[in-house]
Amino acid sequence: MSDLSSLYQEVILDHAKRPRNFHMIPDADHHANGYNPLCGDKVTIYLTLVDDRITDISFQGSGCAISTASASILTETLKGKTRAEAEAIFEAFHSLVTGQPVKSTGAPALGKLAVFSGVCEFPVRVKCASLAWHTLRSALEGSPTVASTE
Amino acid sequence: MATVREYVNAAIKEKLSEQGELQARTFDVRKIREDFPILKQKMHGKPLVYLDNAATSQKPQAVIDALLHYYTQYNANIHRGVYLLSERSTQAYEDARVKLQRFINAPDPREIIYVRGSTEGINLVAQTYGRQHLSVGDEILITAMEHHSNIVPWQMLCEEKGCLLRVGPINDRGELILGEFAKLINDRTRFVSVAHVSNALGTINPVKQIVEMAHAKGAVVLVDGAQAAPHLKIDVQALGCDFYAISGHKLFGPTGIGVLYGKAKLLESMPPYQGGGDMILSVTFEKTLYNHIPNKFEAGTPNIAAAIGWGAALDYLTRIGMENITSYEHALLTYATEAIGQIPGVRLIGTAREKAGVLSFMLEGIHPHDVGTVLDQEGIAVRTGHHCAQPVMERFGVPATVRASLAFYNTKQEINALAAGLEHVKGMFA
Numbered sequence: 001m002s003d004l005s006s007l008y009q010e011v012i013l014d015h016a017k018r019p020r021n022f023h024m025i026p027d028a029d030h031h032a033n034g035y036n037p038l039c040g041d042k043v044t045i046y047l048t049l050v051d052d053r054i055t056d057i058s059f060q061g062s063g064c065a066i067s068t069a070s071a072s073i074l075t076e077t078l079k080g081k082t083r084a085e086a087e088a089i090f091e092a093f094h095s096l097v098t099g100q101p102v103k104s105t106g107a108p109a110l111g112k113l114a115v116f117s118g119v120c121e122f123p124v125r126v127k128c129a130s131l132a133w134h135t136l137r138s139a140l141e142g143s144p145t146v147a148s149t150e
Numbered sequence: 151m152a153t154v155r156e157y158v159n160a161a162i163k164e165k166l167s168e169q170g171e172l173q174a175r176t177f178d179v180r181k182i183r184e185d186f187p188i189l190k191q192k193m194h195g196k197p198l199v200y201l202d203n204a205a206t207s208q209k210p211q212a213v214i215d216a217l218l219h220y221y222t223q224y225n226a227n228i229h230r231g232v233y234l235l236s237e238r239s240t241q242a243y244e245d246a247r248v249k250l251q252r253f254i255n256a257p258d259p260r261e262i263i264y265v266r267g268s269t270e271g272i273n274l275v276a277q278t279y280g281r282q283h284l285s286v287g288d289e290i291l292i293t294a295m296e297h298h299s300n301i302v303p304w305q306m307l308c309e310e311k312g313c314l315l316r317v318g319p320i321n322d323r324g325e326l327i328l329g330e331f332a333k334l335i336n337d338r339t340r341f342v343s344v345a346h347v348s349n350a351l352g353t354i355n356p357v358k359q360i361v362e363m364a365h366a367k368g369a370v371v372l373v374d375g376a377q378a379a380p381h382l383k384i385d386v387q388a389l390g391c392d393f394y395a396i397s398g399h400k401l402f403g404p405t406g407i408g409v410l411y412g413k414a415k416l417l418e419s420m421p422p423y424q425g426g427g428d429m430i431l432s433v434t435f436e437k438t439l440y441n442h443i444p445n446k447f448e449a450g451t452p453n454i455a456a457a458i459g460w461g462a463a464l465d466y467l468t469r470i471g472m473e474n475i476t477s478y479e480h481a482l483l484t485y486a487t488e489a490i491g492q493i494p495g496v497r498l499i500g501t502a503r504e505k506a507g508v509l510s511f512m513l514e515g516i517h518p519h520d521v522g523t524v525l526d527q528e529g530i531a532v533r534t535g536h537h538c539a540q541p542v543m544e545r546f547g548v549p550a551t552v553r554a555s556l557a558f559y560n561t562k563q564e565i566n567a568l569a570a571g572l573e574h575v576k577g578m579f580a
Binding site: 038062 | 516517520523535543549550578579
């Protein structure tokens, strides 16, 4: 039986109430929209890349506590990372929230993202946690379609 | 020797009498709850508080038994066999059709078409009557509170035929603005399709009046009764509508069955929906003759078991009495509206003067999805999201709502549990 406190940890509740980097980047060279049709979560990720390094990253949108916190911590974690590092963290995060074993060698440190370890016990909420990440990937790829978790 | 009909009815009656007689005279919700085995279930170790009846209803033992009985005693394909089992199953299937006819006071059982659900019923009308009668420049009128199943088939038809889709607006209470709706009915309006009860808001529409207005301008009317039939006594003759769609699994029957009622004259003039077996009188490669109604619209082997199971549900409901159900639920909804509405931070969505079964709301600063997850842990099942009514969500400026929806086996204690659950949610996200 899953305990709610494993899902709604303090860090998550904090980021949900006071999301970091919650603004637009007007001259962002990359951005993408994400939408979770299951519950109506919407997120837009804005990126500025210089020589493949994320120099600025922010988000806008509305959604549940999990999706908001995920986007907020994502922006904190990825600022200053390279494209390749961001991809690697995406893979590790995805493994974490879907309850798969994270590769022990060469896997990036998840840092604060580890607070989402409880999400895998609430399968319905996995899509909430991963929406921002799928959207980020769209933004990095420069893909024109709206990202979703489907 | 007993006739086939007597055999089948006796078997079903035997099951019903154990439960039905007790409730025949008085509405005793505790006794009623004993008829629904799933209500003893737990979610996360807590007693189940099932408040998602608008999504699907729970089934009385009589329905579960009817399904079991069918598959163990007389499962056989209908309309085709000359052996006893086939006669029994055909009889039970057709008996259920008559029960449906009586349940909605339709004049003729031939006007009862079995479909997969109310969504299929609406699509059937759009694809047969709609394709046949509508052309470029014609108008189809719906309302702003419709479920996607009563929007998308008409959008598809409009795209195909070059028709115009008009939408009757709703006010901030979630009521249809009848004056504006009336203005939208003009000489080009060929079809009107409205919900009897809104699944997202609970609003009861003045269907009889809408039908009169539409008929005065020569337009045909379909009523989406998916959310109405479980709560209100339906009388299609009194309403005067041309088509009425009902969902089986929302009306305490199994999934995968529904009914489209249509006036015989209309159904007879419409082309068939799906082609195949049973909907024909004769087939050659030169010419095929279609069957009479209702069979013309029932191609292939139907969901026989579900129809028979649904018949058992209708017997059960008839014994309790729909009027008793309506009045019990009305009192419960009033209680729930008060109990939930007075919690600080709650914003009720859908406060029409005439409502049935549904309480939609927002909890300030907390996303419905988070509310639903916390309530789930308390054993409380509510729905969170757009409820297949995205235009309604947009009208009220919300991404989603929490929706508690009632049936006649819900209790005040369960509403109290919901209220306590919401206080718990508030505490967590404070």
